[in-house]
Amino acid sequence: MAKTLNVPLIGARRPKPPDGAARVSRRPGGLGLLALVAAAFTLAQLILVHPGMGLGWDETVYVSQVSPHAPAAFFSAPRARGVSLLVAPIASWSSSTTLLRVYLALLSGLGLFVALRVWRGLFPVRVLALAGALFATLWVTLFYGPQAMPNYWVAIGALVCVGCFLRAQADGHDRAALWGIGLSAALMAWMRPPDAVWVTLPLLVVAVAVPRWRRAGPLLALVAGLLAGAAEWIIEAYVSYGGLGQRLSDGSRIQGGLGWNIAVGDQMRSLGGRVLCRPCTGAMPNPVVMAWWFVLPLIAVLGLVIAFRARRTAPTLLLLAxxxxxxIPYLFMIGYAAPRFLLPLYALVAIPVADALVHVVTVPGRRRRPVIVTLVAIGLAGHLAVQFAVLQATVRRTTDSHHGWAVTAAELHRLGVRPPCALAGHQSVPIAFYTGCSSWAVGGHNANATPESITRSARRMPVAVVTIPGSKPPGYARTWASHRVGDLNVYVSPGAGSPTP
Structure with missing residues (x-):
């Protein structure tokens, strides 16, 4: 970095940044390159992840909270309302999945641009552009960018929050950085409050425990942002879940009981495109698919070494911390895996990795440079090929699954199960959304009904129970009309309308 940013107030001296704090370049530039990366990310989502791909299970829960298409699904303790509010501008008036996907793809591209822009001056633009490209070309990033899910937005919030925290430490009068800390922390807590705390834990520790970094502005902005984003979740805990402690306890129980549990192997199994690995059994993916996961921490450590030698350790160290x-919670404290859980980790580590790669292809002597550049180029090309292959297979498999729910919903309509109606049983949550019905469960994480209440409701509106072949229907549905719908059995209450030929 050449010169440090100097924005003194009239008649006031600029406070000295803490030892080891980031230096911010006077002329960062490069907005066009960052915008190009974000635009390419958006375009790749629209091309590779079909906008017409139906909504997934969790997506139907979030979207149903604001959609007039179907009654709101049961909202379990771990969930937060951020995604529902994020999709409300589209989902509140349109049932078009394609329109929703396009909206989210555009929004996720804009989010990536904003997150990279925050880091201008802290790292060279070419490093940021490569970091954005590395993060954006992971199959899990492309897959979840246009989805109504919270993890991508926690990742974007994390990037913005750490970057603004460093800028605020470097310049105590940077009000934009303080606002950035608060808003990004609020975004993370808005989406997933526990994740927001885990991501910002090193920032809170540094701001409190390291004397040179004790500044009221960044710390207050961070705490205020976390509280503002989590306020609705906390209030809802006391209104609907029996208190904050009870909601946290219920959330832990639903996720299998949080505690010491090494889930590294589970995450490795999910690298092959398993969007939810629960229970996480079966063989590991091909070693070629997992190779990048082992190389990633090694290159990140190299980035830290390079930053230490260049005497700009703080940005890289905070990113890695x-x-x-x-x-930590998704690698060592949970009994299952989903690749989207680690999106914040991938976003934060992308900058040190990109910094290391740029360094190794530019610093060595002329004789070795062509060999190193060739090896890095081959490695990146192979990595991209693996990511796109996994993405293609995952999109195809997911689209088929969602199409199956749509086919089942159409058949239920034919059988007379039309709104207002209700569904219970196997995969009732997504199938009910596709059908336009309420989803009921008498047990499990989504329990919101009893056999008696379902029986009473069946006297005044169509109710159906979905089971897999070989499973018996619940007692209250044993006398209902049985139908075979694809690979499922459906039991329709006598109150349903007449089947359509």
């Missing part, structure tokens, strides 16, 4: 705490 926040990436570590973001990954």
């Amino acid at each position: 926040c990436a570590t705490t973001a990954g």
Whole structure:
């Protein structure tokens, strides 16, 4: 970095940044390159992840909270309302999945641009552009960018929050950085409050425990942002879940009981495109698919060494510290895996990795440079090929699954199960959304009904129970009309309308 940013107030001296704090370049530039990366990310989502791909299970829960298409699904304790509010501008008036996907793809591209822009001056633009490209070309990033899910937005919030925290430490009068800290922390807590705490834990520790970094502005902005984003979740805990402690306890129980549990192997199994690995059994993916996961921490450590030698350790160290705490609960404290859980980790570690790659292809002597550049180019090309292959297979498999729910919903309509109606049983949550019905469960994480209440409701509106072949229907549905719908059995209450030929 050449010169430090100097924005003194009239008649006031600029406070000296803490030892080891980031230096911010006077002329960062490069907005066009960052915008190009974000635009390419948006375009790749629209091309590779079909906008017409139906909504997934969790998506139907979030979207149903604001959609007039179907009654709101049961909202379990771990969930937060951020995604529902994010999709409300579209989902509140349109049932078009394609329109929703396009909206989210555009929004996720804009989010990536904003997150990279925050880091201008802290790292060279070419490093940021490569970091954005590395993060954006992971199959899990492309897959979840246009989805109504919270994890991508926690990742974007994490990048913005750490970057603004460093800028605020470098310049105590940077009000934009303080606002950035608060808003990004609020965004993370808005989406997933526990994740927001894990991501920002190193920032809170540094701001409190390191004397040179004790500044009221960044710390207050961070705490205020976390509280503002989590306020609705906390209030809802007391209104609907029996208190904050009870909601946290219920959330832990639903996720299998949070505690010491090494889930590294589970996450490795999910790298092959398993969007939810629960229970996480079966063989590991091909070693070629997992190779990048082992190389990633090695290159990140190299980035830290390079930053230490260049005497700009703080940005890289904070990025890696926040990436570590973001990954801890999903690598060592949970009994299952989903690749989207680690999106914040991948976003934060992308900058040190990109910094290391740029360094190794530019610093060595002329004789070795062509060999190193060739090896890095081959490695990146192979990595991209693997990511796109996994993405293609995952999109195809997911689209088929969602199409199956749509076919089942159409058949239920034919059988007379039309709104207002209700569904219970196997995969009732997504199938009910596609059908336009309420989803009921008498047990499990989504329990919101009893056999008696379902029986009473069946006297005044169509109710159906979905089971897999070989499973018996619940007692209250044993006398209902049985139908075979694809690979499922459906039991329709006598109150349903007449089947359509």
